[in-house]
Amino acid sequence: MPSRATPLYRRGKYWLDWDRKKDGSLRSPNLTIWWYDPAAGRIRSATTGTAQEDLAILALDRRYLADADEAPAFCNACGQPLAQAQAYLLTDAIADYRLEWGDTRASGDTIQARLNHVLDFLDVEQAKGGEGRFGITTSCGAACTTVFANALRAWSREQPVTWKNGKGEITKSRPRSPAATEAAIAQIIAVLNHAANADPPRSDKRPIYKPLPAQQVQRKRRTRIGVEELARMVAYASEPGKQRQSLHAFLVASICTIARPGAVVDINVAPDRQQWWRGAPNIDLNPHGRAQNKKHRAMLPVLPLLAEWLSAELDEYEALKPDERAGRGWLVNYYGRPVQDVDRAWDTMLLNLGMPRAREWRGYVLRHSLATIARNRGAERWDLEGFMGHRASSQTEVYAVGEFPTVTRALMGIIKDIERLAPGSLHRNPTGASRSTPQAMEAAMSG
The missing domain is CATH 1.10.443 (hpI Integrase; Chain A)
Known part of the structure; x- marks a missing residue:
């Protein structure tokens, strides 16, 4: 059974946790997806087949997207899906975008790095508590505003670009260029548009901002060799x-x-x-x-x-x-x-x-x-x-x-x-x- 502690990850009715015995030892070396089944009147589970948290989260996201009961809400009168940007979390939109599009592209590693930068911003805002305007509960509706874009820009410009070794230690860093910040802005725009373009739509809003033009943020390369x-x-x-x-x-x-x-x-x-x-x-x-x-x-x-x-x-x-x-x-x-x-x-x-x-x-x-x-x-x-x-x-x-x-x-x-x-x-x-x-x-x- 799952522990009573806060789960590692939650999406809709599904949550991710370890399967432990009564004495606290692991029943399985792999992470497990849990959910309550009202028809059976009990908690059910399915193994993710992996102990790596990031891979287990992807497995939970796939199950969530494949569950018809977890689709957007539908209007009782006309039966049309209700895409609600205020109810669809930005973190969920990022997960769905990566699963359905980003990770399948040749540039998947670059896309992931840009979106991880956005997630780091949400974590920092979350850690501010009442002083933070955004966080893990930020919806797509909030992310579509210029307030969000400007806050992300202001934070991003102060964050250095870092390189880490196999131990996770930072070995090299340099100031982040304006172009790198705008690349993250462009990526989150793609995420929000992906949510609005889904069938059925998951969001009824689109971002009202655009990345700054390349001519404005890219440093002209001056070095040439003969x-x-x-x-x-x-x-x-x-x-x-x-x-x-x-x-x-x-x-x-x-x-x-x-x-x-x-x-x-x-x-x-x-x-x-x-x-x-x-x-x-x-x-x-x-x-x-x-x-x-x-x-x-x-x-x-x-x-x-x-x-x-x-x-x-x-x-x-x-x-x-x-x-x-x-x-x-x-x-x-x-x-x-x-x-x-x-x-x-x-x-x-x-x-x-x-x-x-x-x-x-x-x-x-x-x-x-x-x-x-x-x-x-x-x-x-x-x-x-x-x-x-x-x-x-x-x-x-x-x-x-x-x-x-x-x-x-x-x-x-x-x-x-x-x-x-x-x-x-x-x-x-x-x-x-x-x-x-x-x-x-x-x-x-x-x-």
Whole structure:
């Protein structure tokens, strides 16, 4: 039976607690969901199958959402659901949003971090007692007001961004940027709109505020690197016997595509991804089955240098037995396995090359710098916007794939200069001759 103490979590008629014997010892190592069954006239229970509190809470939320009796109240006269923002708790709305949407997204970890920031705000307000305006009992109705948004903003701006080790100890911190605060505001807006859009609706109100415009809160990145720094990076990554293959592939693919780091590590030659096949003149940075979002991934012409790398990866993929090919084919990989990022290798490179390790020197500096160099070398704005995914594709471009000639010419010039400064460093196998010399590449692109 559950203990008489306050349960760990409660939602509607359900609560979460340990199943204990009369002597207080645990009957089960897993947390249990409890509820009163009026038909049976007794308390019933179901195991969550886990001892982790966060996973057990998700199990309770799933049971709650699947219970028709726990749906929104219905009007006795017309039978329509009564969505009451004043009765629907913000914490419940956050839980439902994560369960039904946020946790299923590729950006689920980012969404969770932003919403945890909001929950921390509610906990701080709750701890103030009578002095706090909000807390765990805050409803969606209250959260839709500008009063809530302004209070969240004021608190958030004073909270540093922290990093913790495995023991939960803070190892690093920095001041929170206005953009990070507005990202949390935008996330809570998504939660509140999700509640109003549910079928049936769970809330009859929507937030009356918006996040501040990006131009107002984002700090313009001023750091750029030149071709000389690019050559030093590629030479470092291509040094034989140093196990820097993933960093090497990341640098080369970034130079050839000017893509965001997340899109670069997502390049794969496996046929089911439908990104590239042998001899294809274009590569689709958006793999089959991935929905486009605001960070649009473009269809790009394949520069000969990139074709060399893709062909070599495809050779290795096809050399595998069919039952060994699952999860392989990644251009940026660690012994065949995909990587989420190259941040650790990147930090080590900056340290060894004596380059700054400030925030603006993260992997994104490649995209910003290459775009700047390409523009200064004659890349036209229209071509550069399409190449970088800053311009949403029109219906015409679904049929007519852009070649972006001014950008490709600029990139070919950059590649030629890197080859001159660090001979052989751009090739996948630095110890052997390339199948595409800079002169051959230039001839292929001009034809």
